[in-house]
Amino acid sequence: MKNYSKQREAIITVLRDMKTHPTASAVYEKVKEIIPNISLGTVYRNLAALRESGDILAISIGDGFDHFDGDKKPHIHLHCRECKEITDLYLTEDPAAAFAMSQGFEPDTSVYIVSGICKDCISKKQIKI
């Protein structure tokens, strides 16, 4: 007696399909293409619930917005502090989760955020010098 609604299904679908890491309002804009009269509050409520249950991930990069990620496969987020872009990097396995497990922790989702300077920004910087 819980959890289903076509709105929630649409939100999950949108998140699974988006390859970016959308904010709540970006999700809202996208979901409106499926359910035009969906409410922004519904998007927030469902994102919060999905995050709480571990079905999606949320990350904060300091731009004032939460960013959501529907991809539960363990992967690294490369976050460039220069251009602010987040790109994904997939590992064939998840060494840290394995380590966490060996400590008695039952992992179900994980995100690695590596902050630094991306390839493009490094070359841009070198041109400027």
Added chain:
Amino acid sequence: MKNYSKQREAIITVLRDMKTHPTASAVYEKVKEIIPNISLGTVYRNLAALRESGDILAISIGDGFDHFDGDKKPHIHLHCRECKEITDLYLTEDPAAAFAMSQGFEPDTSVYIVSGICKDCISKKQIKI
């Protein structure tokens, strides 16, 4: 001609010493012990600047507050969705950062967030059954 103030220094000191992952206002409360008349706005301004420059890390766990971390040594955050607690797990090296580097990305800070259920909550759950 930039960046120094005793307020900023106190904020960094507090963050380096705190073993928890304090919110902005927890930092504020702590810094007040050093500089009693410091302003909350100053704390926010400096936290934002330090985060921007990569001197500290900020993480979002869905409680409505940003949490800050002054420890730049690569480590895992074990985030329990049950009790909400974050505990640190140190690795002898940082395999993901090394992998990022091999992709042409220059890493300087990284955090791994592994969400799941911690030891204590697992045993509590089993008692309930």
Added chain:
DNA sequence: ATAAAAACAGTAATGATTACTGATTTTGAG
């Protein structure tokens, strides 16, 4: 079919964070 439970749309309220202002501190050149 149907009644209780859950979720919704729409909107108002909240409160963490940011922006602003005039005062103070820091910096670096002379």
Added chain:
DNA sequence: CTCAAAATCAGTAATCATTACTGTTTTTAT
């Protein structure tokens, strides 16, 4: 050591992403 420009500050007002609320609709499980 001045001293003025630049940066930062304290204090407070404003912002705006997110949450809460209300009456309605959908879902669920008998």
